[in-house]
Amino acid sequence: MQLLQHTIKKIQNADSRMMEKAREYIDSLSKPPGSLGKLENLAVQLAGITGELFPKIESKAIIVCAADHGVCEEDVTSNPQKVTFLQTLNFPKGLTGVCAIASITNAKIITVDVGVKEDVPLDAGVILKKIKYGTDNMAKGPAMSREEAIQSIEVGIEVATNEIRNGADVLGTGEMGIGNTTPSAAILSVLHTCHPNIVTGLGAGVGAGGITHKVEVIQHAIALNKPNRHDAIDILAKVGGLEIGAMAGIVLAAAANRKPVVIDGFISTIAALIAFELEPKVKDYIIPSHASEEPGAKIAAKLLGVEPMLHMNMRLGEGSGAALAFPILDAACSMMKNMATLEESVVLVESNK
Structure with missing residues (x-):
């Protein structure tokens, strides 16, 4: 708990003066005002995060947090839990989707076992931070204790802080956990105070009972555990996941160290919402990558206030979405560094006459 509290206390808003300076500089570039759209907004955000007019995003790292879910006992997914373990081993080998995409920008992939149901070998190239062998079945009681939820957040803080100390300029959040769209939808249902059927989707494949059964399991888990809407740690503990907590910790650590953090899709956005509930100023440091196909993703992004x-x-x-977005950050930085201002362009033309 001490690490979590210390991290939250360190978080400050992005540098608003530098953002104003960046906006003025972008408007002076040799282009129609606003013509590079969201790229301009991203450059302003990066300037505010880093405190530098010409930010550098050279060393990139995606931290993939892996854990299993006891709620899989309720047949909410068609995929065997064994896949979590197998894929966790594949990340260090470079054989997964995110690895293939991340390789184009030389982004580093860090894999963390926060709660995989099986023992990951010591020589697998995975950071071993297992809190427990998967969450408990939230349809029968809390997914984890409050202490375990805090531990999961602090694992993310610890790993992310270490990567930043090792030179990472930007972090990405990733996850591996069969069944984790179920706790994600449960968390969102609580935070959005809505029926689970509004935010529940297919995930990687629903069980035999389909979406209807998945919704019923989530609804039952919320009714049984009664998570407190105004206590993010209580929500995480009662209907969440260990890897979701760890990703929330990554977001908090990035903000505390004034580094941008690129979030992936639905589950990463839910983790970012947990971090936001703990400290709203983290929003300044969050860069959303892609619009997930999960129905709750759009609602989660709106709650977080990102597009x-x-x-x-x-x-x-x-x-995978975070990895795909990294080149856009590179483009924003290149725009700031390499485009001529209108004044410079005039001088150049005049000197060539």
Whole structure:
């Protein structure tokens, strides 16, 4: 709890003066005002986050948090839990979707076992931070204790802070956990105070009972555990996931260290919402990547007050959307560094006459 409290206390808003300076500079570039659209807004945000007019986003890292879910006992997914373990082993080997996409920008993939149901080998290239062997079944009681929920957040803080100390300029959030759209929809249902059927989707594949059964399980879990809408840790503990907590910690750590954090799709956005509930100033540091196909994703983004950049009909997870968005950050930085101002362009033309 001490690490969590210390991290939250460190978080300050982005540098508004630098953002104003960046906006003025962008408007002076040799282009019609606003003609580069969202790229301009992104450059302003990066300037505010870093405190630099010409920010550098060179060293990139995506932290993939892996954990299992006890609620899979309720047949909410058609995928075997064994997949969590198998995919966790594949990340360090570079064999997953996010690895393939991240390779184009030389982004580093860090894999963390927060709660995989099986023991990950010591030599697998995975950071071992297992809190427990998956959450408990939230349809029968709390997914985890409050202490375990805090632990999961602090795992994310610890790993992210270490990557920043090692030189990471930007972080991305990713996850691996069969069944994790179920707790994600449950968290969103509580935060949005809505019926689960509004925010529940197919995920990676629903069980035999379909969406109706998945919704019923979520509704029952919320009624049984009664998570407190105004206590993010209580929500995380009662109907959440260990990897969701860890990703929330990554967001908090990025904000505390004045680094941008690119969030992936639905599950990453839910984690960012947990971080936002703990400290609203984290929003200044969050860069949304893509609009997930999950029905709750749009609602979650709206609650967080962000607008995804990419519309690619993706719903893989893993941090794949974050990896795909990294080149856009590079483009925003290049715009600031390499475009001539209108005044410079005039001088150049005049000197060439």
